[in-house]
Amino acid sequence: MSHPELTELNPQNIVTFIGGIFERCGSEEYLGEPVTMAEHMLQGATLAERKGMPDEIIVAALLHDIGHFTSELGTFSMADTEDRHHEEAGARLLQAFFPSVITDCVRYHVAAKRYLCAINTDYYDSLSTASVHSLYLQGGPMGQEEIEEFEKNPNLKQIIQVRYLDDAGKSPAMKTADFWHFAPLVQHIVDRHCEFRGHNT
Numbered sequence: 422m423s424h425p426e427l428t429e430l431n432p433q434n435i436v437t438f439i440g441g442i443f444e445r446c447g448s449e450e451y452l453g454e455p456v457t458m459a460e461h462m463l464q465g466a467t468l469a470e471r472k473g474m475p476d477e478i479i480v481a482a483l484l485h486d487i488g489h490f491t492s493e494l495g496t497f498s499m500a501d502t503e504d505r506h507h508e509e510a511g512a513r514l515l516q517a518f519f520p521s522v523i524t525d526c527v528r529y530h531v532a533a534k535r536y537l538c539a540i541n542t543d544y545y546d547s548l549s550t551a552s553v554h555s556l557y558l559q560g561g562p563m564g565q566e567e568i569e570e571f572e573k574n575p576n577l578k579q580i581i582q583v584r585y586l587d588d589a590g591k592s593p594a595m596k597t598a599d600f601w602h603f604a605p606l607v608q609h610i611v612d613r614h615c616e617f618r619g620h621n622t
């Protein structure tokens with residue numbers, strides 16, 4: 422398995438690079454939840470696939486936390502007293518290769534939690550302990566102005582869908598396929614996007 426530097430990534434090696442992240446790091450990281458990070462993301466993607474959701478939603482759920490592994494700031498810990506902004510790191514990694522609907526779902530999955538907590542108290546009550554801990558590091562529920570701004574995003578519906586998949590993918594009992602099951606779909610989206618942008622090398 423090759424490990425290209427971030428600057429050497431291209432449409433032909435990005436999927437292998439992401440698969441390597443799942444294999445090398447995914448089984449070691451826990452996020453304060455009873456599942457590994459790889460299991461968490463695979464569960465979200467599997468739930469989306471089982472529900473017959475669009476390809477972009479499946480792939481966004483699969484990749485939404487990838488920034489935990491690419492951020493120079495390190496990974497989440499329950500002892501954190503400051504947020505590490507993994508969502509921005511993930512979106513930056515993906516933005517050359519994936520459409521904005523996917524990078525928006527990644528970039529705003531934390532904002533979506535702050536949004537849903539502000540508009541729906543049942544949602545807040547449903548969050549896991551780790552998710553409530555990180556909520557307050559991330560700024561707490563949105564205020565009215567932030568809500569109005571957030572609702573202007575053209576990908577709002579998809580961002581919320583991925584947020585619910587994020588929250589659902591924390592079950593120690595759930596079994597999923599591994600990353601390579603989803604790899605052809607991820608490559609298909611990369612190829613379509615990069616062809617469209619004339620990005621092929």
Ligand SMILES: [Fe+2]
Nearest residue numbers: 461485486587
């Ligand atoms: Fe997540």
